[in-house]
Amino acid sequence: xxxxxxxxxxxxxxxxxxxxxxxxxxxxxxxxxxxxxxxxxxxxxxxxxxxxxxxxxxxxxxxxxxxxxxxxxxxxxxxxxxxxxxxxxxxxxxxxxxxxxxxxxxxxxxxxxxxxxxxxxxxxxxxxxxxxxxxxxxxxxxxxxxxxxxxxxxxxxxxxxxxxxxxxxxxxxxxxxxxxxxxxxxxxxxxxxxxxxxxxxxxxxxxxxxxx
Numbered sequence: 115x116x117x118x119x120x121x122x123x124x125x126x127x128x129x130x131x132x133x134x135x136x137x138x139x140x141x142x143x144x145x146x147x148x149x150x151x152x153x154x155x156x157x158x159x160x161x162x163x164x165x166x167x168x169x170x171x172x173x174x175x176x177x178x179x180x181x182x183x184x185x186x187x188x189x190x191x192x193x194x195x196x197x198x199x200x201x202x203x204x205x206x207x208x209x210x211x212x213x214x215x216x217x218x219x220x221x222x223x224x225x226x227x228x229x230x231x232x233x234x235x236x237x238x239x240x241x242x243x244x245x246x247x248x249x250x251x252x253x254x255x256x257x258x259x260x261x262x263x264x265x266x267x268x269x270x271x272x273x274x275x276x277x278x279x280x281x282x283x284x285x286x287x288x289x290x291x292x293x294x295x296x297x298x299x300x301x302x303x304x305x306x307x308x309x310x311x312x313x314x315x316x317x318x319x320x321x322x323x324x325x326x
Contacts, residue, residue, distance in 0.1 A: 198320040205311060213304065220285035220300070224253055228287040229260050231298050235289050236268035244273035248288040251278030257287070 219226070228249060239245060249257045258276040265274060272291075282288065288297045315321070 198318070202315060202320050205315075209307070209311065216300070224250075224285050225256050225260060227285060227298060228253070228257055229264070231287060231289065231296065232257075232261050232264050233268075235296060236264055236270050239268075239270055239272065239291060242270070242272045242291045244275060244291065245270070246275045246277065246290040248277050248279040248282055248290070250282050250284045250286070251280055253284065254278040 228247075232247070235245075245261075247257055247261055254276050258274070261274055261276065264270075279288070283300060286298050286300055289295055
């Protein structure tokens with residue numbers, strides 16, 4: 115009777131070893147995935163930080179530029195206002211000097227402007243029957259002599275009447291004839307000059323200061 119061969123068996127649970135290998139591979143893969151996720155998160159964090167810093171820097175630059183532009187505009191406005199003020203002061207000073215000079219000239223030669231006015235009028239009064247001249251009472255005689263002399267050279271043959279009028283300032287005069295007349299009034303002339311200057315200033319946004 116022959117003996118039966120004995121089947122060789124491995125004293126190892128192959129199913130258990132396979133499970134351990136799969137478990138080990140899964141742990142490595144998980145570790146690698148976690149490491150990769152950390153790297154990506156780090157890179158994303160750096161990128162976002164850079165974007166945030168850049169955006170913050172750009173905002174700060176924009177804010178600074180806006181503030182600088184405002185300061186420059188304010189400085190330009192101040193300089194412009196200063197120029198306007200200088201113009202206003204210069205005009206007022208010139209006007210004040212002119213008025214003082216005019217006053218002194220009138221005081222020194224009170225009939226000079228009246229004589230020029232009479233000469234201008236007589237050139238166009240041919241055929242006029244009469245000419246009335248009103249002036250400051252103390253100048254009536256001098257104005258009469260001046261007008262008579264001018265009439266001789268102009269050919270005016272009408273009647274001359276010179277009247278002293280206390281309402282007329284020295285240096286002023288009113289000439290009247292049948293269908294017209296002309297007035298020299300230093301106060302009205304001064305008011306007209308003031309109105310013109312005020313209009314000029316207003317058109318250019320200049321506030322006119324009080325005359326010195």
